[in-house]
Amino acid sequence: xxxxxDHVTAGSLAVEFREVGYVLxxxxxxxxxxxxxxxxxxxxxxxxxxxxxxxxxxKLINRxxxxxxxxxxxxxxxxxxxxxxxxxxKIGYVIQETGLFPHxxxxxxxxxxxxxEKWPPDKIHARVSELMSxxxxxDPGFLRRYPHELSGGQRQRVGVARALAADPPILLMDEAxxxxxxxxxxxxxxxxxxxxxxxxxxxxxxxxxxxxxxFLGTRIGVMDAGNLVRVYSPKEFMAANxxxxxxxxxxxxxxxxxxxxxxxxxxGKS
Amino acid sequence: MSLIDFFMKHQREIxxxxxxxxxxxGSAMLFAAAIGIPLGILVARRPWLSKPILGGAxxxxxxxxxxxxxxxxxxxxxxxxxxxxxxxxxLLYALLPIIRNTAAGIAGVxxxxxxxxxxxxxxxxxxxxxxxxPLSFSTxxxxxxxxxxxxxxxxxxxxxxxxxxxxxxxxxxxxxxxxQLILAGAIPAALLALGAxxxxxxxxxxxxxxxx
Numbered sequence: 001x002x003x004x005x006d007h008v009t010a011g012s013l014a015v016e017f018r019e020v021g022y023v024l025x026x027x028x029x030x031x032x033x034x035x036x037x038x039x040x041x042x043x044x045x046x047x048x049x050x051x052x053x054x055x056x057x058x059k060l061i062n063r064x065x066x067x068x069x070x071x072x073x074x075x076x077x078x079x080x081x082x083x084x085x086x087x088x089x090k091i092g093y094v095i096q097e098t099g100l101f102p103h104x105x106x107x108x109x110x111x112x113x114x115x116x117e118k119w120p121p122d123k124i125h126a127r128v129s130e131l132m133s134x135x136x137x138x139d140p141g142f143l144r145r146y147p148h149e150l151s152g153g154q155r156q157r158v159g160v161a162r163a164l165a166a167d168p169p170i171l172l173m174d175e176a177x178x179x180x181x182x183x184x185x186x187x188x189x190x191x192x193x194x195x196x197x198x199x200x201x202x203x204x205x206x207x208x209x210x211x212x213x214x215f216l217g218t219r220i221g222v223m224d225a226g227n228l229v230r231v232y233s234p235k236e237f238m239a240a241n242x243x244x245x246x247x248x249x250x251x252x253x254x255x256x257x258x259x260x261x262x263x264x265x266x267x268g269k270s
Numbered sequence: 271m272s273l274i275d276f277f278m279k280h281q282r283e284i285x286x287x288x289x290x291x292x293x294x295x296g297s298a299m300l301f302a303a304a305i306g307i308p309l310g311i312l313v314a315r316r317p318w319l320s321k322p323i324l325g326g327a328x329x330x331x332x333x334x335x336x337x338x339x340x341x342x343x344x345x346x347x348x349x350x351x352x353x354x355x356x357x358x359x360x361l362l363y364a365l366l367p368i369i370r371n372t373a374a375g376i377a378g379v380x381x382x383x384x385x386x387x388x389x390x391x392x393x394x395x396x397x398x399x400x401x402x403x404p405l406s407f408s409t410x411x412x413x414x415x416x417x418x419x420x421x422x423x424x425x426x427x428x429x430x431x432x433x434x435x436x437x438x439x440x441x442x443x444x445x446x447x448x449x450q451l452i453l454a455g456a457i458p459a460a461l462l463a464l465g466a467x468x469x470x471x472x473x474x475x476x477x478x479x480x481x482x
Binding site for chain 2: 062064084085086087088089093095096097098099100101102103112113116162172
């Protein structure tokens with residue numbers, strides 16, 4: 001449990017970074033002095049360029065790596081005190097290209113963590129059906145398919161279902177929608193927004209898409225060169241003066257302006 | 271006497287020698303797989319061991335087989351029985367392709383799949399048995415196929431130290447300048463190699479992982 005009086009009571013913090021640094025074995029620093037509190041039930045988006053340290057920060061949460069400095073607390077306990085296997089089974093993890101097992105059917109992929117946790121078969125079966133309807137793939141024929149027999153969007157949905165299988169309180173998503181074409185991406189994101197509003201989980205999303213950050217995030221943490229620049233609400237983010245956030249907003253405006261101009265031209269002609 | 275007549279007349283001896291040959295190669299392959307697959311896994315896990323292990327197996331491969339059989343003859347327990355010695359020598363030749371292919375197969379597993387497996391909370395052992403080995407199985411089988419075909423050929427030399435097998439005919443044929451005798455050893459050995467190649471190729475395709 002957190003004993004730090006400066007922080008909100010430990011119970012309401014799902015994840016906390018305290019002065020966290022991470023240095024690669026070859027000496028290259030990836031993260032420096034990160035302080036971040038993720039509230040239970042919120043969706044925090046880490047936004048930044050490739051190489052800004054977003055994925056590294058995510059991997060510290062489920063102890064895929066250990067911090068070189070400071071500590072990361074999950075549910076009030078330092079990740080160093082957690083058994084990594086136990087910790088990871090309590091945290092859903094969705095990665096780009098999903099990492100679905102190509103030799104497992106959809107059903108085997110989704111039921112992986114419940115099977116590792118030795119749930120009784122009827123409970124696993126019920127859970128898989130529940131998840132399949134949650135991701136809108138109700139047709140039982142899907143269960144026996146292999147990942148290569150699914151579309152990219154379907155694979156991504158199955159990846160989310162697999163991460164949610166054992167009902168973990170925390171969900172980590174590393175560029176989870178990154179490999180999808182824009183239209184599929186939009187569809188899956190819209191579904192995911194609905195899903196997350198129903199599930200009330202703590203979600204941490206890593207992305208370099210500013211649109212995704214604003215669409216899904218309750219707060220947006222802007223990262224740059226291994227530092228967490230600031231954490232904004234979506235509204236604050238849109239009005240931010242700080243250069244990195246402002247650059248993202250300007251990037252967003254660039255498309256909006258082009259859209260508006262084109263729309264005006266179309267109207268002007270007709 | 272035509273070749274076919276010769277084969278008909280000596281079919282029992284040929285069958286006997288073929289079975290001996292299969293016994294030598296089969297035993298050697300079992301031991302080689304039992305040693306080579308764990309070593310291959312070790313090489314995939316600890317890349318710094320790759321040089322010493324693959325290097326060692328490579329050296330074994332470069333020793334001419336007749337010389338290797340000769341070298342091993344004075345070794346106390348090994349040299350006591352010719353088939354024991356032959357199996358040991360064949361095992362050494364079979365190791366390299368098995369180690370190399372096991373390591374390559376595991377190294378070839380999609381890193382995203384491995385990361386997902388770790389992130390889901392699978393233990394190292396579970397990742398190996400449930401993910402890495404099934405996904406690299408066809409590459410591993412290719413190694414066993416190459417090693418089997420290789421040892422079927424080399425096993426004919428084992429007759430030089432009295433270990434039996436189809437090489438008996440070849441050596442006798444050479445000594446007696448009798449082509450039919452040579453062919454009585456060479457043809458079944460070639461058929462064995464082709465058969466092994468066919469069976470393992472079939473299994474390899476059967477276990478070929480589908481790519482998304």
